[in-house]
Structures are given as C-alpha cells and as structure tokens.
Amino acid sequence: MQQIDFSLVDWSRAQFALTAMYHWIFVPLTLGLSFILAIMESIYVKTGNPEWKKITKFWMNLFGINFAIGVATGIILEFEFGTNWSNYSWFVGDIFGAPLAIEGIMAFFMESTFIAIMFFGWNKVSKKAHLTATWLTAIGSNLSGLWILVANAWMQNPVGMEFNPDTARNEMHNFLDVLFNPVAMNKFLHTITSGYLLAAIFVVGISAWFLLKKREEQFAMKSIIVASVFGILAAVYTIFSGDESARVVAKHQPMKFASMEALYDGQQNAPLVAIGFFGSPSAERPNEQEFAFKFEIPNMLSYLAFLDANAFVPGIRDLVHGNEERGIISYKEKIAKGKKAIDALAAYKIAKKAKNEQEAKDALKIFKENFEYFGYGYYFNKDPHMLLPNVKISFYAFHTMVILGGFFLVLLMYIYFLARNNKLQDKRWLLWIALWTIPLVYLAQQAGWVVAEVGRQPWVIQDLMPNIAAVSQIDTYSVQITFFLFLLVFTALLIAEIKIMLTTVRKGPEITENSTKK
Amino acid sequence: MIKILKDIFRFYYEGFKSMTLGKNLWLIIIIKLFIMFAILKLFFFPDFLKTKFKTDEERSDYVIEQLTNPK
Incomplete structure (x- = not known):
C-alpha cells in the first residue's frame, strides 16, 4: 500500500458524510409521514368525513414533494463505495x-x-384499495430502510460471515445472523421511530403555523391531534x-460508548453526565477532553449500560491501555494480533x-486465530490513540440528541393536552415553539447519525477494517471536486424542496384539494 | 391480458396528465437523475476496481496486495 494519505481519507470521509447527511434530510420524513397519511386516510375511510380526505391529500402532497426530491439521493453513496472505497467494497463481498x-x-x-x-388512484380505485395502497407505501418505505440499516449494522458488528483469504472477500454464511444482528434490529427500530x-x-409545526395565521383551524387541529x-x-x-441501543453499543462498541460520555477512567457505579461542557485540555493530557462543567446522575451510566448500578x-x-483485572486487552496487544493476521494473510497468499x-x-x-483483530494491524508502529474517535463530537452529538428527544416528548404531550381541551389556539408562544421545533428535530436526527458514525471511527468495519485501509488510491483532488459538486447539487435540491414545500403550505389544503381535482 | 395492460397504461397516463405540482417535481427528478447518472456516475465515479482490472482474480490480488502491505 502506498503511504497513507490522510487528506485523501479525510476528503473521502467528508464526502461520504456530506452525502449521507443530505440523504438523511429526506428519508425520515418519508418514513414517518407515510404512516401519518395512512392513519389519516383510515379515519377518512372509517368516518366518510370528506374533511379527512382533504387533510390526507394536503399532507400527501408534502410527502410527494419530499419523496420526489429525496429519491435516489442514496444511490450516490453506492457510487462512492465503488470509487472512493474500493478496498472496502471488495472486502465486504x-x-x-x-x-x-x-x-x-x-x-x-x-x-x-x-x-x-396513492397519488393517481383517488376516485379511480375503491376507497379500501386506495387505503391499502397508502398503507403498503408506508410499510414498503420502512422495509426499504430495514435493509439499508441491516447493511450499516453489519459494519458496526460484523456477524454471519466468513472471510475468504483466496478472494479477500467476506462471504455470507448465515443470512439470519446478518438480519437478526442485535445491532441491526435495534438500529432499525430506533431509526424508524425517530x-x-x-x-x-x-405535521404539528406546520399545523401550528396555520393556527398562528388563523387559517384552516379545523384542519390544523385535526392534524395536530393525529400527529401528536x-x-x-x-x-x-x-x-x-435508544436506551436499548446504549446497551448494545456498550457491549459491541465499548470505545464508542466511552466516547459518548467522555469517560476516560472506567469505574463501577459510573455516573451519567446529563449535561456537560468541555474546557481546555490540561497540560499533562493535551489529547484528552476535560469538563469545565458537568452535572452528573450517580450510578446511571452503569445502569444504562448493563442494567446494574454496580457494573x-x-x-x-x-x-487503550488494557485492564487486566477486568479482562480488557490493550490496543497494543490487539495491534500485535492484527499485524499477525495481516502477515499471515500475506504468507498464505505467497504459499498458495x-x-x-x-x-x-x-x-x-494463524490468520484465523487473529482475524478478529485484523484491522488493528494497520496501526502497527503507530500511536494507538489514532484508534480513538473524536470524543468532543461524540459527546456533544449524543447529548444533543438525548436532550432534544426528551424535549420533543414533553412538547408533544403538552400540545396534545391543550389541543384535546381546545386551548392550544390561545397559546401563541407554544405555537411558535412548535413551528421552530421543526429544524430542531432535523438537528436531532443528524446528531444521532453523528453519534453512530463518528463514534465508531476509525472503523469502516468494526475491528476488521479501518478507514485508512478501506480507501481507494485515487487522486485527492478528484474527491475534492466531487465533494463540491455534491455540495452544489444537494444544496440546490434542498433549496428546491424548501421552496416548493413553503409554496404548497402557503396555498393551504383548500387550494391543494382543488388543484388535485383538476 | 392486453386489457389489463391498457388499463394500467391509462391509469398512469391520466395520472401524469392531471398533475399540477407533480409536473415540476418530475422535472426536478429527471434533471437530478440526469446529473447523477449521465454526469456524475459516468465522468466522476467510475468503479475503481472494475476499470482498473479485467478479472475478479486480478481484483482480489490487488486488494490483498493493498491489505497486506500497510505503511
């Protein structure tokens, strides 16, 4: 392998992150709004009230805009696998x-x-057939997500495969192990529910805007009740x-878990940092993050990770350094075993x-005995601290996601309570909060993926392949060019989405209904 | 069978024809797919191993070479 070009690795990572983050702006709305539509249409079919048809059609139009603009943005990620991450793509098999x-x-x-x-079938197929199509769209889009998340989970916890040293590819030995990988199941449920x-x-935020404008109040209140x-x-x-996810991460990716909490020294009865801010690193430990302020909940981290406050x-x-008493082997040992695996693979190839x-x-x-540490071998004669993820980003992203998640629950419960009692319209401050929570929920989504992906660095495939071994030996400038091309294309798509959505929202359900009828 | 196909065609044809907002969206989809497949994929994202090597054997030899000679 040529000299590791970190700028190539970093640009390739940046490009992948950019693409994935833009892609994830479109996907979660499709996953959730499809079910909200199905529920609204079910109410329409059950009650026969045309108001519910109007409501369904309005949100269906916004779903359509998001789907149209977001569709196929994920294919770019597959392009990047083949061009920028060819060693990885081959190795994944x-x-x-x-x-x-x-x-x-x-x-x-x-x-x-x-x-x-769903879009063309109004008045052309029966009500029940149309409703079935709406439900199947929702189920289909969510099942699509399942397979992508199964693939991602395999990278976080590779199972159900065997590495073929003749081809340098992993071969699937047990599809069910891959599908029912504990990381996959948990990741799927956490991702789709988010x-x-x-x-x-x-839906609540846009409906709140209608209430603020004193327009379509019945439509807005009905939408808020269903959505809340x-x-x-x-x-x-x-x-x-998410709670279950923490346990899965603590078991399969302990470094990610420690980074999420910036926990440097392991301990029993470990406290959870509920809120914390980093200060400047100390002179003795310049590579470590130190809290300037933190508020801790005693024993909570131990309980969260292992359901045992004393764990x-x-x-x-x-x-990094190992802990003999706890049976944790050091990165130095893992690197040595990884190097053995790499050398054994080379020797095997020569002997063959x-x-x-x-x-x-x-x-x-020898290769098989040490394969589980294969990826560590790429850090032979290097500083083991290169194997650490960015603690600061992992910590802040994790806490942003968790705090916002709690806030969303409280907000929705309060909004539902007021809406049920017909008092929501009077609380204009709350309606403004509901509207401005829309960007916050997107922020929480992105933060969740940052925790998942930054927290597992440098692994492209956990313990088996670090990003420095996964990247293609191509020119850095070509990755830089495509990075900015993507930035341009995706930003244009996002602007188009926001502009078309805002226009459709401003027109409101009446106009939408009429334009659909034309 | 032909009737079913005709019905399906008419269903889509009339659906697309009656679109208002959807026409702009289809335009965006077509432009996007053109940029992605006819420009980006073709000129900027060749499959590294497929373009560099002819057979799977050559590809696996290359990847093993890459994986077993870290710097």
Whole structure:
C-alpha cells in the first residue's frame, strides 16, 4: 500500500458524510409521514368525513414533494463505495449484495407501484384499495430502510460471515445472523421511530403555523391531534429503543460508548453526565477532553449500560491501555494480533502461489486465530490513540440528541393536552415553539447519525477494517471536486424542496384539494 | 391480458396528465437523475476496481496486495 494519505481519507470521509447527511434530510420524513397519511386516510375511510380526505391529500402532497426530491439521493453513496472505497467494497463481498438487492426490489415494486396508486388512484380505485395502497407505501418505505440499516449494522458488528483469504472477500454464511444482528434490529427500530417522531413534529409545526395565521383551524387541529398522538408514541419508543441501543453499543462498541460520555477512567457505579461542557485540555493530557462543567446522575451510566448500578463501565484509558483485572486487552496487544493476521494473510497468499500447501495451511491457521483483530494491524508502529474517535463530537452529538428527544416528548404531550381541551389556539408562544421545533428535530436526527458514525471511527468495519485501509488510491483532488459538486447539487435540491414545500403550505389544503381535482 | 395492460397504461397516463405540482417535481427528478447518472456516475465515479482490472482474480490480488502491505 502506498503511504497513507490522510487528506485523501479525510476528503473521502467528508464526502461520504456530506452525502449521507443530505440523504438523511429526506428519508425520515418519508418514513414517518407515510404512516401519518395512512392513519389519516383510515379515519377518512372509517368516518366518510370528506374533511379527512382533504387533510390526507394536503399532507400527501408534502410527502410527494419530499419523496420526489429525496429519491435516489442514496444511490450516490453506492457510487462512492465503488470509487472512493474500493478496498472496502471488495472486502465486504456479498454481505451487502443480498440486503441491498432486496432493498432495491422492495423500493421499486412496493414503493413505486403503491405510490402511483396513492397519488393517481383517488376516485379511480375503491376507497379500501386506495387505503391499502397508502398503507403498503408506508410499510414498503420502512422495509426499504430495514435493509439499508441491516447493511450499516453489519459494519458496526460484523456477524454471519466468513472471510475468504483466496478472494479477500467476506462471504455470507448465515443470512439470519446478518438480519437478526442485535445491532441491526435495534438500529432499525430506533431509526424508524425517530423518523416517525420527526414527521409528527413536522405535521404539528406546520399545523401550528396555520393556527398562528388563523387559517384552516379545523384542519390544523385535526392534524395536530393525529400527529401528536403518533409523535408521543414514537417519542416513547424512540427513547426506549435508544436506551436499548446504549446497551448494545456498550457491549459491541465499548470505545464508542466511552466516547459518548467522555469517560476516560472506567469505574463501577459510573455516573451519567446529563449535561456537560468541555474546557481546555490540561497540560499533562493535551489529547484528552476535560469538563469545565458537568452535572452528573450517580450510578446511571452503569445502569444504562448493563442494567446494574454496580457494573463496571470501561473508560477510554482502560480500552487503550488494557485492564487486566477486568479482562480488557490493550490496543497494543490487539495491534500485535492484527499485524499477525495481516502477515499471515500475506504468507498464505505467497504459499498458495508457490503451491506449498503445508505453509499455506499454517499461515491460514494463524490468520484465523487473529482475524478478529485484523484491522488493528494497520496501526502497527503507530500511536494507538489514532484508534480513538473524536470524543468532543461524540459527546456533544449524543447529548444533543438525548436532550432534544426528551424535549420533543414533553412538547408533544403538552400540545396534545391543550389541543384535546381546545386551548392550544390561545397559546401563541407554544405555537411558535412548535413551528421552530421543526429544524430542531432535523438537528436531532443528524446528531444521532453523528453519534453512530463518528463514534465508531476509525472503523469502516468494526475491528476488521479501518478507514485508512478501506480507501481507494485515487487522486485527492478528484474527491475534492466531487465533494463540491455534491455540495452544489444537494444544496440546490434542498433549496428546491424548501421552496416548493413553503409554496404548497402557503396555498393551504383548500387550494391543494382543488388543484388535485383538476 | 392486453386489457389489463391498457388499463394500467391509462391509469398512469391520466395520472401524469392531471398533475399540477407533480409536473415540476418530475422535472426536478429527471434533471437530478440526469446529473447523477449521465454526469456524475459516468465522468466522476467510475468503479475503481472494475476499470482498473479485467478479472475478479486480478481484483482480489490487488486488494490483498493493498491489505497486506500497510505503511
């Protein structure tokens, strides 16, 4: 391998992050709004009240705008795999093939077919057939998400595969292990329910705008009731699945967990930092973050991670330097084992070419014994601290997500309570908060993915492949050019989305209904 | 069978024809897909291993070479 070009790695990462973050602006609204539509249309079919049809059609138009602008933005990520991350793409082998193929088929047949019926089928198919199409659109788009998240979860916790040293590819040995990977199941549920929460706040926020403008008040109140109940349920489950997620991370990605809490020294009865701000690092430890202020909840981190207030939570120093008493091996040892695996793979390849079966067999044995630390080998003769994620970003992103998640639940509960008692219209300050919570829920979504992806650095595939080994040996400037091209294209798409949405919202449901009828 | 296909065609045809907002959205989708597939994919995102090597064997040899010679 040529000299590691960190600027190439960094630009490739930046480009992937940019694309993924823009993609994730569009996706969660599709996931959640599709179900809100289905619920609203179900009420219409059950009651026969045309007001609910009007409500459904208005939100369906906003769903359509978001879907149209966001569709296929994720394909760019696949382009990047093949061009910028070719070693990784090859190494992943057929693991991604099955989930992504299923996702493609699902997306095409379920979403495309049923979305067409959903938009074009009013008055052309029966009410029940139309409603079925709306529900299937919602289920289809959510199932598409499942396969993408299964692929992502495999990177966080690679299971169900065996590495083939002849081809340098991982081969899937157990599809069910990949599908029911504990990280995958939890990630899927946490991600989709957070999408439901986003959509609920989107509907509540826009409806609040109508109330502020004293327009379409009946429409707005009905929308708020449906969205706030949906949002409260989604928020509760998002918090519940987030709690479960913390345990999964603590088990499978302890460094990410320690970074999320900036926990340097492992401890029993570890407290949870509820709120904290970093100051300047000390002179003795310039690479470590130090709190200038923090508010802690005693024992809570131990309980959160292991459901036991007395449990030991390993800190960053325990993980880097090892902790014999707790059975944690140091990064130095892991690096040595990883280097053995890399050297054994090279020896195996040479022996195979020389047709020396015994040497190949011996090398393969060493390789298999050390494969679980394969990725650490790339840090041989390097500072083990290079294996740490950015603690500051992980901590702030995690706490932003959690604090906002709690705020959303309280806000939706209060809004629902007032709406049920017909007092919401009088609370203009609350309506303004509801409206301005829309950007906050997008911020929380992005923060969640920052925790998941920054927190696992430098791993592209946990413990097996770091980003420095995954990247293609291409010119940095070509990645820089495409980074700015994407920035341009995605920003244009986002501006188009916001502009078209605002125009549609300003027109309101009456106009939308009439224009659909034309 | 032909009747079913005709009905499906008419369903989509009339659906697209009656669109108001949707026409602008389709324009955006078409422009976006053109930029993505006809410009970005074609000129900026060739598959690194597919363009550099002809066979899977060559590709795996190259990746193993890359993976086993870290600097």
